[in-house]
Amino acid sequence: MGDWLSQNGLLLGLATLDGLSYAAAVFMVAVGLNLVFGVLRILNIAHGSLYAIGGYAAASLSLFLSSRGLPEWLSLPALVVAAALVGVLLGPVIERLLLRRVEGQEPVLQLLVTFALFMVLEDLQKLVWGVQPVVSDTPVRLLGNVEIPFGADTIPFTAYQLFVLPGIALLTLVGLAWFLRRTLAGRMIVAVTEDREAARAMGIDAAKVTLLTFTAGAALAALGGALASPVASLVPGVGAQTIVLSFAVVATAGLGRVEGAAVTALLIGLGRAFAVYFEPELEVVVPYIIMVLVLLIRPQGLFGTPETRRI
Amino acid sequence: MSRSTEILLALIGAALVLALAWAVPWLRFVMTIALAKGLAVLGILLLLRAGQVSFGHALYLAFAAYAVAFGASVVPETLVLLPLAALGAALLGLVVGLFVVRYREIFFGMLNLALSMVFYSVLEKFYAITHGTDGIRLPPTTFAGQTLSNEAQGWAMLVLALLLSLGFGALIRAYLASPMGQALAGIKTRETRLEFMGISGRRVLLAAYVLSALMAGCGGAVLAMTTRHVTPALAYWTASGELVFIAILGGAGSVFGPFLGAVAYELTRVYAAALVADAWQMILGLVLLLVILFAPGGLWGMGRALLARRRSA
């Protein structure tokens, strides 16, 4: 063990850096879904589509800015603006027109509404943005590289990957936790998450809370895509692949727990990075292995509370 | 609806499928696939009775399909491969079931999804054996010892699928009416009450789960011997989603639903693909949205409502 550590210690350090930045990306993918699930009790399959649309919108906005010859630094706030736009434009529409109409129906119907929406959005996105990969990497180029020492060598990392992604993820985590605990609107959301009926009885407008939460969730999904857009190439099918990962995170985390999503994202991020370094063949199944292991030990998920047995 | 009406309806349905397949040869293939999927959806319906949605039942379909693909090079006999593959799927269902029936709702759904995705990855990882996404081509199989022409083999598979559908349809109808089936509904309403009566909710769910895996296995075997090419895509999560889609499209209220839904689904998909090759997915999605919003009982529920209205008029 000692031998192995001294040989691979430096590599472990690199793997940790990679793992952290990947964890940040995973957290951003899943946090919105987790929030929505907590309040609406709907596993939103269209979350993956919102992620993709957020990414496309951010790339388009950034390309538009640079085509107008506007300063490059604008591309950074553009990521957030694009995500917010997608959330505000699509979130309320989806919630009002579709989800509200199946409220109180069987869970499977609610689930399938989002599945149907996913199918529609998938083709719609293709009609708008075509099939050729879309990318705008101005933000990454803008911030440049950081050299990380590695023995006698140095390894370049992009500042975007090392600081911006984890930074925004951390801000989102802290901001969301603060919002949910310290603000009235946040507490209303928590109340509805815990017990919808009781919250209603206390005079909380559950419909309004639902609308607010879904819009926030949609914006967070879009933000996840927007943050990935400077690095990743957006192609048809991104949504389908994203959704599986975020499902795994939500189930592992426990229902509607923001901290749970963060811890799970860390587990998956680090697990995947270590897999790439030491056992590459396992990389693809890491999220599922983690999920199955966690649920074996804690059937209600990492941060979930066991449901009281109703009679 | 009385039992004799249902039998009559089932026979009329079977005759319609056969007539359609005879009149329009290329639809014979589509009908066989639809019935194969219908069998798997019948299992989804069983679990839906308990209020549980499996988002990973394509696992059993794909498992049986690959079992047939590998088995066909050893014993190329349809009537041996089919039961073996289905039993294999049921056995897998038992092993997995022992684990997943401890969970409910989202955890149940997601664990199923995770396991089917693990199987999907395994099919890709063991590339040397499975040929990964290229998939495996099935050698021709005999039917009851006879080597059939392609045409006859196609008919044999359709008839086999029809018989399986009728058989399992009748079985599931009886099962749902039996105490075991009633107990399933108990899991959905209040599982604790069930346990106060001395019935283990887990055991009830496990029985249904294994049965559903068996039917998905039959469907997978028929599917593999009809398309004669299997790929890991059979186990991808969207394939499982498709099964749930069909269950709702057809209507979860009756054993007719899955088959009605599967035929409607496959036909919609084929026609949508023929009309707009690059937006078929959107059309399917819109159809599903319309059904959920305006006919949550599915096609079967819609048909029944129409019948009832005519009768009362």
Place this chain on the structure above:
Amino acid sequence: MVAKIVAPPALSQPGSGHVLGPVTRRAALLGAMGGVGSLALAGRSAQAQASKPAEIKVGIATFLSGPSSVFGVPGRQAAEMLFDELNEAGGIGGVKVRPIFVDEGPGVDHFVGEYRRLVQSENVNLIFAGISSADCLACAPLSDEMKRPTLLWDCGTQRIFEDGKYEYAFRTQANATPEVLSALLYLLRAKPDFRSIAVVNQDYAWGRDSWDIFRTGLQALKPGVRVAAELFPRFGATDFSTEITRLLALRPDVVLSTTWGGDLDAFIRQSFDRKLFERSTFVLPLAESSLERVGKSLPAGHIIGARGDHWFLHPSPRDPALLARFTENYRKRFNTYPIYSTHHMAQAVFAMKAAYEKAIAAKGGAWPTDAELAAAFKGLEFPSLTGSVRIREDGQGLEDQLIGTTLHTDKYPFAVMTDMVVFPAASVTAPVGQKSLDWLKTLKPDMVQALPQPVAYKP
């Protein structure tokens, strides 16, 4: 007015004959019903039409959804353009051609149904299928079963004609073996002293297969190279940062990646951002299809290929005017440079035209049956946009391979190729009846010395 591209006839063309054959009763009925109705009721038609049809219907399977549509949609665009141009020039033997597109996106089980529909309901005369190797493996036996000539227009797996024998299926392009082997040979000559290699391939059949071919060839041609890492990120991966860190730390001499599409774009950009290109020489056999999108993120001095001899600046095209016209017309219509999948589509279209003309000539001007048309493909030599392709007796096409090194010029906003080597098809393709991996093991290192001379980029 831009001149239209029509494939030059492979053989002297017989008289065009009367333009419209007798319209069959069924066709008239179908025409009258039109639309969806015809779909349901069409069926039971004669299999072998020996009389001249009203039009030649071609079912074309391509990806219109999912990640592979980066090849599929350009393929369809090329088909639309070439079919239009073919029709403006009078069609084939005086008969117009019409494409019917189907999406490969939903998977093999759906595609097998679509194939049947194309044959039995649309009653197509030919089928072009497909991009996915799984679809090709599934439809090659179907083509024999349904006796409908089928051109495998883009799929890569070498297994089709090495594991099976078909009378109605033909491949109008090369397969994975020459595509990967030529890149290896090029590397061995351009950088003979490399000692270590790492591979980053997509985790699916093509990624695994191509590495198998490369590694087997490498062991035969230059034994003793150390494999530093074998990484197979998820198909559709967008984040390669972990893989890149690992490669930066390992410093292999060569990085091989047969990745394509959005995955390759992301891999190139991220490698560029983190200076991996400065530490290792990249070998990217499919990078031609990403060049325009990644722009100058792909630095000079790396080895790239195009699954064939497909390159709009090909150093020695057989018919320079043909290539220039195609590139120009395609750019005008779709506002992008044509990539290899458009070339592959062109080859399928040109092969169809050449085979019809060959079969008509063989029959003294009469219209061929399906079987006669299929027979015409065997041994057929037809023009491609850059050279010519011959279909061997086993159905496999012999297509030259072009590999080059990237170069930046002021003329294009993306990397182009220099030091281009065109590998003659026969020298890099496994002979008839031999399996690729067995054949690769028999290769001798002196093969590298016998390669054709590289040709530099000419501005």
